Amino acid sequence: MKYEIRTLSDFVRGQRSDYYVESKNGKEAIFDKNGRMVSPEWFDEISSDGLLYKQSKYYLARKNGKWAIFDIKGNQITPQWFDYIRKDGLVKGESNLYIAKKDDKNAIFDINGNQITKDWYDDISVEGLVKGQSPYYIVRKNGQSAIFDKDGNQITPEGLSAIYTTGLVKGQSKYYIAVKDGKEAVFDINGNQISNLYDLIELDGLVKGQSDCYVVKKDDKWAIFDVNGYKITPGWFDKIFLDGLVRGESDYYIACDGDTCAVYHRYGQKVSDNISREDLKGVKKITFNENLGVAEIEKYGEPVMSIEFKPFSLNREEIIDYTKLLNI
Numbered sequence: 001m002k003y004e005i006r007t008l009s010d011f012v013r014g015q016r017s018d019y020y021v022e023s024k025n026g027k028e029a030i031f032d033k034n035g036r037m038v039s040p041e042w043f044d045e046i047s048s049d050g051l052l053y054k055q056s057k058y059y060l061a062r063k064n065g066k067w068a069i070f071d072i073k074g075n076q077i078t079p080q081w082f083d084y085i086r087k088d089g090l091v092k093g094e095s096n097l098y099i100a101k102k103d104d105k106n107a108i109f110d111i112n113g114n115q116i117t118k119d120w121y122d123d124i125s126v127e128g129l130v131k132g133q134s135p136y137y138i139v140r141k142n143g144q145s146a147i148f149d150k151d152g153n154q155i156t157p158e159g160l161s162a163i164y165t166t167g168l169v170k171g172q173s174k175y176y177i178a179v180k181d182g183k184e185a186v187f188d189i190n191g192n193q194i195s196n197l198y199d200l201i202e203l204d205g206l207v208k209g210q211s212d213c214y215v216v217k218k219d220d221k222w223a224i225f226d227v228n229g230y231k232i233t234p235g236w237f238d239k240i241f242l243d244g245l246v247r248g249e250s251d252y253y254i255a256c257d258g259d260t261c262a263v264y265h266r267y268g269q270k271v272s273d274n275i276s277r278e279d280l281k282g283v284k285k286i287t288f289n290e291n292l293g294v295a296e297i298e299k300y301g302e303p304v305m306s307i308e309f310k311p312f313s314l315n316r317e318e319i320i321d322y323t324k325l326l327n328i
Helices: 316-326
Strands: 004-006 019-024 027-032 058-063 066-071 097-102 105-110 136-141 144-149 175-180 183-188 213-218 221-226 252-257 260-265 283-289 294-299 305-308
Antiparallel strands (some): 019 027, 213 221, 252 260, 294 305
């Protein structure tokens, strides 16, 4: 009988795969480059992730509507056949863990078939523990979200309706943003809420581990706060560009009030002449050269525009006065 050969990964990251899938009478099996069958039997479906993409020595197979993980020797890794198994983690070579679904609930298992989560949840994020990014993962149950560590301990307070994976879970910082009472706030690894509740909080800055600052939105206005809760901006602006201070690239940033923008220092001082907001449309990147006192504005399809500003510095007495002001 003539087989229909499907080479699912002829080229993988510039290298030719050592394995391929053959289809026969609606069934699939894995063969190596020498034509030896390496799967233990013919399955209804075999996922191309994992072994076929040279990500790991594991692959997913479906049989009678259920899924299981097998290794290159044909051993079944999963303790049972599940309704669904995520490719992230073990199969993709990111960790020794995987998320399995049964009866519309999800749990994390390790390579030895041990259940890592103490319960089954409505949903579990693949970001974090399963992808090997951190010891943490996010779960959802009964409309609420929580972060657990690898030992099954909940580290978040109750009452969070959503949690962003950026930050703590992805291993970028010890902070994360969560939704509470319909508003967003920044929390630390110990579950402490370190910001007030706002309409929106940008992910760049503190949460991504780029700086000690974060940008918040309240009543359609924006401001910058530091990790201690001090408002850095001299007021609330219509727009704040994230390049510079917020992304940890400089002590300067550009903010706009109405149609007018300017360069500001992190201590709140305006250090440039007014800039038309119209001139800052389509900005791709802002780079601050503090030595030259120049902000280079890179825009899509246009020449680089330069804005001069006066580099700001404090003498010792002014630094002491500013510190006292912050502690009021």
